[in-house]
Amino acid sequence: MKKSLFVGGVNRSVGAKSGMAVLAAASALVFGLAGCAKPPGTEPGSNSSAAASGGASSAAGGEASSFKACMVSDSGGFDDKSFNQTSYKGMTDAKKKLGIETAQVESHSDADYAKNVQSMVSAKCSIIVGVGFKLSDAILASAKANPDIDFAIVDDNRPDFAAAKNLKPLVFNTAESSFMGGYLAASMTKTGKVGTFGGAKIPTVTIFMDGFAQGVDYYNKQKGKKVQVLGWNAAKQDGQFVPGEDGFDNISGGKQVATNLISQGADIVLPVAGPSGEGALQAAKASGGKVNTIWVDTDGCVSAANYCSNIISSVYKAMDLAVQNAIVASHDKKFSQEPYLGTLEDDGTGLAPFHQFDGKVSADTKSELDTIKGDIISGKIKITSKSQPES
The missing domain is CATH 3.40.50.2300 (Response regulator)
Structure with a gap:
């Protein structure tokens, strides 16, 4: 069953040029070279599992929330100019919206996935988002072992996920x-x-x-x-x-x-x-x-x-909005295992503006x-x- 994303006033439709312009401007705040291409607590080449303790942060100017949203990248890292980076933006957007704590850990190889997910469990995260198809086994195993924590996985929805009532797939018909x-x-x-x-x-x-x-x-x-x-x-x-x-x-x-x-x-x-x-x-x-x-x-x-x-x-793929909505739902005690499917119809996927090719x-x-x-x-x-x- 399809679920529409709450877009926060931004129209994701390719036909709505002004809405996409707002989206691009908002995204630039995160994707800019001086911005969040490297997540807080994650330095190039470092062992990013340290982020489980040192990389956590709360919203500036407010008390730390007891709710903590966490994320594990695949081996592409959070500055991949692609799906890890976009998914990470969803977590930072949720942080701004809710005033919550966040933590993240970068994976450098497939061997890192299980231990990195466990590091987020040890960091007492309220929801853990795994980014990418290759984290599925680690996320599913951890979700089964930790029923009191919510989990989401970007880019996969296997039949065996149904065994974990606390695991939400976020997938896109690209x-x-x-x-x-x-x-x-x-x-x-x-x-x-x-x-x-x-x-x-x-x-x-x-x-x-x-x-x-x-x-x-x-x-x-x-x-x-x-x-x-x-x-x-x-x-x-x-x-x-x-x-x-x-x-x-x-x-x-x-x-x-x-x-x-x-x-x-x-x-x-x-x-x-x-x-x-x-x-x-x-x-x-x-x-x-x-x-x-x-x-x-x-x-x-x-x-x-x-x-x-x-x-x-x-x-x-509107992974940022899908991730943000999963985190908001978890925070608001409205989390469910029902998969999110992004389509052209709900603007969960589509074509971005033509930018310099608009006249061509x-x-x-x-x-x-x-x-x-x-x-x-x-x-x-x-x-x-x-x-x-x-x-």
Whole structure:
């Protein structure tokens, strides 16, 4: 069952330009280089498990609340310009709203997850949010062992989560918004080739790639064109991924994969690879304007502003609002295990503004994207990705 996010007065719809501008400005307070790219108590290269004791903080100017919201990142860290960073913003927004304590711990490898979650339990957290698919086992085990603590997990909703009544999944149907991103890319390419690659072959990655490829296919059918997608074959569920043990934390590897796609003719690239996706931004920037990107998870012109001139748009997930609402619900004793599903309909996912490309995206394309959004919401357009979360 879908639950709408409380947006706090900010309209997340891509069609509401003024609302998105407010969102971008608000996000910039957190994502700015001098802001919260590094969470309080977390220094680059440090053992961030220390944040369980030294990284906790309460709202400035008020008494410390007995309620403490806590977060564990995956190995991308809180400054990943992507889903960890956006989720962390949700916790800091909740802190400002409620005047609560917060604590956080960064993970540097998969081996850190269980101990980092336990460190938040030991820190007497009221709610613990795990960011990312890969924390699922650790979060589920801890939720079962600690029924008096609320837990939330970003980007996963497994059937066995039902066994933990104190665990809330926060998931997003990004196949819908990526479909729009694929249509946009197909409308903007000059070479007739667009590309995509992932950090790992997992559902929360391939869902973007599926939607992107299907959006390109839809453009081709509508326009009688033959734009090619490099890096992903939706029918075979196979494509290009960043090499190495952790494809999400390999910027040079991401740059190499992007460069390979560019060498094959792709002039627009969608990286779905967390921090490794910055490699695609680097490759695009080095092209002198010949290659551009569509970013994912958050508005890239906010989280990676120095690359904005090469970001046409971004496929966002409203993880900040989903996290904030889970924390508020826990604080207000209204927490439930009912999954949150972000969709185009509730603005839990969508396309960010075009920023520097606003004058380059044609009026026809903008109108067509609005129509496509409505048709996806109504069910007129069916997206077939097997990675879509259930409603």
